[in-house]
Amino acid sequence: MANAWKRENKHPKLFSLNPLLLLLLISLSLLLLFFLFSSHSRSNPNLSLSIPKPISQKQSSNYPIAPFDCSKSPQAHPVVANIVENIKFPFLFSLSDFGSLPDKPHKNIVRLLKGKAFRKPDISATIQQLLEGKRGENGFVVDVGANVGMASFAAAVMGFKVLAFEPVFENLQRICDGIWFNRVRDLVTVFEAAVSDKIGNITFYKLVGRLDNSAVSATGAKLAFKSNEEVAVQVRTIPLDDLIPDSEPVLLLKIDVQGWEYHVLKGASKLLSRKKGEAPYLIYEEDERLLQASNSSAKEIRDFLQNVGYRHCTMHGTDAHCTKD
Secondary structure (H helix, E strand, C coil), rough: CCCCCCCCCCCHHHHCCCCHHHHHHHHHHHHHHHHHHHHHHCHHHHHHHCCCCCHHHHHCCCCCCCCCHHCCCCCCCCCCEECCCCCCCCCEEECHHHHCCCHHHHHHHHHHHHHEEEEECHHHHHHHHHHHCCCCCEEEEECCCCCCHHHHHHHCCCCCCCEEECCCCCHHHHHHHHHHCCCCCCCCCEEECCCCCEEEEEEEEEECHHHCCCCCCCHHHCCCCCCEEEEEEEEEEEEEHHHHCCCEEEEEEECCCCCCCHHHHHHCCCHHHCCCCCCCCEEEEECCCHHHHCCCCCHHHHCCCCHCCCCCEECCCCCCECCCC
């Protein structure tokens, strides 16, 4: 289960050892974590993951698609987690498989053995900064393109209800790990789906070794990592307007879908057309290369947002932050 590494733990001599001995120590550490977690799970059968209750029992039967059931999802082993560093409201980040991590996985192993926290992604800090002034307000945070849950958990540990959408199964497994680690099963509802402008199915391209860069467009998926192999899979699609009732408040909508943003926004036109004070704060990735790979553009998105009342957008890196005047 989650390791309890402490920041003050130091191992100054560990990495001066023979490389083969170091590899052996790492392997033994991982095996120990695996057996500890497995034995704990067997001795505590009631700690299995379960999906949180949806908005209400009445509304759950009206969902066009059922929430993803974490309790029935096979779990990856070993499962290791640690605190994400330097955020005001900390949460645990799950590493289910060291072998498939995208960027030099041995560096994360070294950080674990040194007792260092995981580096925070910018989106986690951004989400918490935006939501801090809204604590106590009723409303959902909607995370489209949830990946492994860095935005979802940043909001959930603050007490906000989250609807998370993610089509990549391996990422869903890690979200389920995070739901258990962070004890937020009553706050996070997950959907195994790609958000779009219509209900149906679409071909989705998973990048081998870079699942965080998977996309509807094969070209878009490989833009930053051209040497990687992609695998085409069929995933279901759902518009947000078909899933979120008009009566449910939404505080924040975050979209990061590797160039498919325009289609997500079109499928949320009713949600985005809500009047000032009821329309969500909007964050979406505006990367012209990715958008063009999906046959859209930043201008097309801005024109659409103007029509539904979002006339004030500012750029933060490649993310656009938009509100109603």
